Amino acid sequence: xxxxxxxxxxxxxxxxxxxxxxxxxxxxxxxxxxxxxxxxxxxxxxxxxxxxxxxxxxxxxxxxxxxxxxxxxxxxxxxxxxxxxxxxxxxxxxxxxxxxxxxxxxxxxxxxxxxxxxxxxxxxxxxxxxxxxxxxxxxxxxxxxxxxxxxxxxxxxxxxxxxxxxxxxxxxxxxxxxxxxxxxxxxxxxxxxxxxxxxxxxxxxxxxxxxxxxxxxxxxxxxxxxxxxxxxxxxxxxxxxxxxxxxxxxxxxxxxxxxxxxxxxxxxxxxxxxxxxxxxxxxxxxxxxxxxxxxxxxxxxxxxxxxxxxxxxxxxxxxxxxxxxxxxxxxxxxxxxxxxxxxxxxxxxxxxxxxxxxxxxxxxxxxxxxxxxxxxxxxxxxxxxxxxxxxxxxxxxxxxxxxxxxxxxxxxxxxxxxxxxxxxxxxxxxxxxxxxxxxxxxxxxxxxxxxxxxxxxxxxxxxxxxxxxxxxxxxxxxxxxxxxxxxxxxxxxxxxxxxxxxxxxxxxxxxxxxxxxxxxxxxxxxxxxxxxxxxxxxxxxxxxxxxxxxxxxxxxxxxxxxxxxxxxxxxxxxxxxxxxxxxxxxxxx
Numbered sequence: 001x002x003x004x005x006x007x008x009x010x011x012x013x014x015x016x017x018x019x020x021x022x023x024x025x026x027x028x029x030x031x032x033x034x035x036x037x038x039x040x041x042x043x044x045x046x047x048x049x050x051x052x053x054x055x056x057x058x059x060x061x062x063x064x065x066x067x068x069x070x071x072x073x074x075x076x077x078x079x080x081x082x083x084x085x086x087x088x089x090x091x092x093x094x095x096x097x098x099x100x101x102x103x104x105x106x107x108x109x110x111x112x113x114x115x116x117x118x119x120x121x122x123x124x125x126x127x128x129x130x131x132x133x134x135x136x137x138x139x140x141x142x143x144x145x146x147x148x149x150x151x152x153x154x155x156x157x158x159x160x161x162x163x164x165x166x167x168x169x170x171x172x173x174x175x176x177x178x179x180x181x182x183x184x185x186x187x188x189x190x191x192x193x194x195x196x197x198x199x200x201x202x203x204x205x206x207x208x209x210x211x212x213x214x215x216x217x218x219x220x221x222x223x224x225x226x227x228x229x230x231x232x233x234x235x236x237x238x239x240x241x242x243x244x245x246x247x248x249x250x251x252x253x254x255x256x257x258x259x260x261x262x263x264x265x266x267x268x269x270x271x272x273x274x275x276x277x278x279x280x281x282x283x284x285x286x287x288x289x290x291x292x293x294x295x296x297x298x299x300x301x302x303x304x305x306x307x308x309x310x311x312x313x314x315x316x317x318x319x320x321x322x323x324x325x326x327x328x329x330x331x332x333x334x335x336x337x338x339x340x341x342x343x344x345x346x347x348x349x350x351x352x353x354x355x356x357x358x359x360x361x362x363x364x365x366x367x368x369x370x371x372x373x374x375x376x377x378x379x380x381x382x383x384x385x386x387x388x389x390x391x392x393x394x395x396x397x398x399x400x401x402x403x404x405x406x407x408x409x410x411x412x413x414x415x416x417x418x419x420x421x422x423x424x425x426x427x428x429x430x431x432x433x434x435x436x437x438x439x440x441x442x443x444x445x446x447x448x449x450x451x452x453x454x455x456x457x458x459x460x461x462x463x464x465x466x467x468x469x470x471x472x473x474x475x476x477x478x479x480x481x482x483x484x485x486x487x488x489x490x491x492x493x494x495x496x497x498x499x500x501x502x503x504x505x506x507x508x509x510x511x512x513x514x515x516x517x518x519x520x521x522x523x524x525x526x527x528x529x530x531x532x533x534x535x536x537x538x539x540x541x542x543x544x545x546x547x548x549x550x551x552x553x554x555x556x557x558x559x560x561x562x563x564x565x566x567x568x569x570x571x572x573x574x575x576x577x578x579x580x581x582x583x584x585x586x587x588x589x
Contacts, residue, residue: 005036005037005038007059008038008055008056008059009023009027009037011055011058011059012041012047012055015055017046017047017051017055018041018046018047022046023037023041026040026041026044026046038052038056043303044303048306049130049131049132053105053128053129053130056128057127057128060107060128062107062126062127062128063127063128064127064128064129065093065101065103065127065128065129065133066129066130066133066466067091067093067103067129067133067134067136067137068132068133068136068465068466068525069136069465069466069467070093070137071140072091072092072093072137072140074140076092076093076094076095077091077092077093077137077140077141079092079095079100079116079120080092080102080116082138082141084112084115085138085141086138088104088109088111088112089104089105089106089109089131089134090102090103090104090109090112090116091103091104091129091133091134091137091138092116093127093137095122098122098123099122099123099124099125100116100120100122100123100124100125101125101127102116102124102125102126102127103127103128103129103133103134103137104126104127104128104129105128105129105130105131105134107126107127107128113126139204139205182241182245182255182256183245183249183255185241185242185245186242186245186246186248186249186255187246187249188242190242191239191242191243191245191246192246194235194239194242194243194246195243195246195247195250198210198212198221198232198233198243199268199270199277200270201223201232202223202292202294203270203273203275203294205223205225206225206226206526207223207224207225207294208224208225208227208293208294208335209223209224209291209292209293209294210222210223210224210290210291210292210294211223211224211229211289211290211291212240212243212244212247212289212290212291212292213284213289214237214240214284214286214287214288214289215237215286216237216286217237218234218235218236218237219234219235219236219237219239219240219243220233220234221233221234221235226460226462226524226525226526226527227335227460227462227527227586228462228522240287240288241287243290244281244287244288244290247279247281247290247292248262248264248279248281250266250277250279251264251265251266251277251279252264252266253279253281258283258288259283260283261280261281261282261283262279262280262281263278263279263280263281264278264279265277265278265279265362266279267297273296274296274297275294275295275296275297276294276295276296276297276362277292277293277294277295278292278293278295278362279291279292280292280293295362295364295365296364296365297365297366302340302343302344302347303344304317304318304344304345304348306528307337307340307341307344307528307529308528308529308530308531308568308572309529309531310497311493311496311497312561313531313533313563313568316454316533316535317345317454317456317533319453320453320454320535321345321348321349321421323421323453324396324419324421325416325417325419325420325421325451326416326421326422326451326452326453327412327413327416327421327422327423327424327451327452327453328342328345328421328422328423328424328453328454328456329403329423329424329425329426329434329452329454329455329456330342330423330424330425330426330455330456330457330458331425331426331427331428331429331430331431331433331434331455331456331457331458332425332427332428332429332457332458332459333427333429333459334427335460336458336459336460336529337458337460337527337529338425338458339360339364339365339401339425340364340365341456341458341529342399342423342424342425343364343365343367345423346358346367346370346397346399346423347367349397349421350367350369350370352369354396354397355371355393355394355395355396355397356369356370356371356395356396356397356398356399357370357371357372357373357390357393357395357397357398357399358370358371358372358373358398358399358400358401359373359375359383359386359387359390359398359399359400359401360372360373360374360375360399360401361374361375361383361401361402362374371393373386373390375401382408383400383401383402383403383404383405383408384405384407384408384411387400387408387411387412387415388411391411391415391418391420395420396420396421397420397421397422397423398412398415398420398421398422398423399422399423399424400412400422400423400424401424401425402424402425402426402427403424403425403426403438403441405441406441406442409438409441409442409443410442410443412424413443413447413448413451416451417447417450417451422451426438428457429457430457430532430550430554430565431455431456431457431532431533431534431554431557431562432455432534432550432551432553432554432557433457433550434455434457434534435448435452435455435544435550435553436549436550439547445544445545445547446545448544449536449541449544449545452536453535453536454533454534454535454536455533455534456531456532456533456534457531457532457533457534457565458529458530458531458532458565459529459530459565459586459587460527460528460529460530460586461527461528461529461530461569461572461578461582461583461586462524462525462526462527462578462582463524463525463526463527463528463577463578464512464513464514464523464524464576464577464578464579465514465523465524465525467514467515467523468512468513468514468515468523468576468579469512469513469515470510470511470512471510471511471512471513472507472508472509472510472511473506473507473509473511478506481570481580484566484584485564485566485567485570486558486567487506489558489561489563489567490563490567490570490571491504491505491506493563493567493571494571494574497571499571499574499575500574509574510574511573511574511579511580512573512576512579513579513580513581514579524582528572528577528578530565530566530568530569530572530583530586530587531563531565531568532557532562532563532564532565532568533562533563534553534557534562535557535560535562537556537557537560539556539560540553540556540557540560543556565587566583566584566587569582569583569584569586569587570583
């Protein structure tokens with residue numbers, strides 16, 4: 001079953017998804033690089049993977065199925081063993097007496113189809129689907145964490161030896177246990193199984209953090225998924241010492257130290273994906289609390305469009321990254337996706353003719369051809385000392401993980417003034433708030449206006465799933481909304497971006513709210529950014545040189561057409577990507 005690429009090109013042009021100029025350029029690049037032109041279109045954000053799958057299905061004459069929200073009967077799902085389903089990206093989702101419908105990413109995988117035919121003696125009907133549908137259905141092979149731990153608790157947790165946490169003991173550094181006893185406990189098979197299960201489920205559910213919290217009588221396990229903490233499991237208190245010891249062994253931490261916080265790191269491989277876990281332990285009244293941050297070791301291949309950039313804001317970002325000198329700043333609280341945005345920009349800039357170096361804490365993504373340095377303050381390798389050294393390494397582009405002090409900001413400014421493009425992050429609540437923050441660190445206003453190109457402030461909002469319901473705004477809600485956003489500017493942008501037609505008004509606009517479904521109890525899955533992008537216009541430069549407060553800078557930027565994060569969120573809510581409630585929950589934090 002061969003995909004007719006000429007027909008796909010014709011369909012792309014007829015549908016208006018891609019311009020003829022873009023298509024011809026991408027086809028030429030595909031021939032040079034040896035990659036299919038459709039893959040290049042997706043990587044450049046010209047077309048989404050979902051749209052491409054649907055078009056390929058049309059060209060092949062194969063029905064397209066969307067299984068993202070489908071709960072498949074376990075008796076049907078299990079007809080294809082999980083290893084086969086995972087390695088060949090093929091899912092059984094509907095069966096009759098004589099046929100079996102299977103969803104595939106590659107319907108040309110005849111080997112998988114033949115295997116299923118012989119094994120089940122059924123006629124196999126291939127259907128095309130997308131990677132997200134396959135990923136969601138593969139999760140259904142896994143037992144829930146609670147179900148899997150049901151057996152573990154009954155068979156293995158209860159018999160675990162309970163040992164003292166030693167919080168009232170002073171006869172050694174952390175308690176009365178001997179290190180060799182703790183190490184033996186950490187290697188017990190039940191403890192190893194419990195910790196492995198916790199880590200695997202966290203990866204499968206795409207959690208960003210695991211919290212292991214000792215309570216008075218229980219051990220609480222929580223996962224942070226899409227920015228929200230969820231209770232995952234409650235274990236007996238006597239499981240706590242073994243689990244903590246096991247994690248300490250993995251992270252190479254001191255087993256007998258319980259009175260002081262410790263930090264470490266370890267890596268695991270799962271389903272051809274390498275994940276790094278950053279470990280932090282903290283003494284609490286009921287024992288040691290452990291938090292693990294999950295960090296994928298490889299860049300995920302995002303595009304700016306996939307992160308939520310569009311229109312004039314996207315043009316501002318592209319204009320800034322085409323410059324060979326200057327500074328691009330991304331601001332927001334911890335966990336707002338700042339590093340992911342910077343790495344997406346670096347991915348665009350990462351060409352053979354430039355030298356890119358970074359100094360980070362921690363290194364969250366590993367990227368080929370980029371020289372990455374991990375900050376180690378305990379031996380004197382700080383952001384400032386690392387940046388000073390990088391400047392002697394003949395760089396073209398520098399990324400500083402975070403500007404934290406006067407020395408780092410001065411070095412970053414000097415780097416941008418001496419012919420380098422500098423990317424960095426800052427902890428401020430808005431784009432305009434970055435300027436006064438840098439001045440507080442000792443940066444001179446005239447140097448800031450000479451170096452900063454754009455400042456991006458961002459937050460992450462959860463995406464609505466397909467199980468969502470429509471509604472329209474009441475007059476009361478519309479009036480309340482007008483107090484937080486410039487509704488005229490939002491409507492003008494919606495029309496300019498052709499998201500709505502020219503005759504639309506606020507009373508006609510349809511919004512969406514979550515409607516929980518199987519596997520998505522709260523109606524959300526995944527996240528993307530809402531942004532405000534401040535460019536250094538002549539008027540903004542003049543205000544900065546007069547040391548104007550952030551409020552005046554914000555007002556001027558809005559006069560020049562800058563959308564605030566709330567306004568950007570409202571636009572994404574109109575598109576059905578997220579909900580108004582989610583936008584205000586995140587933007588007001």
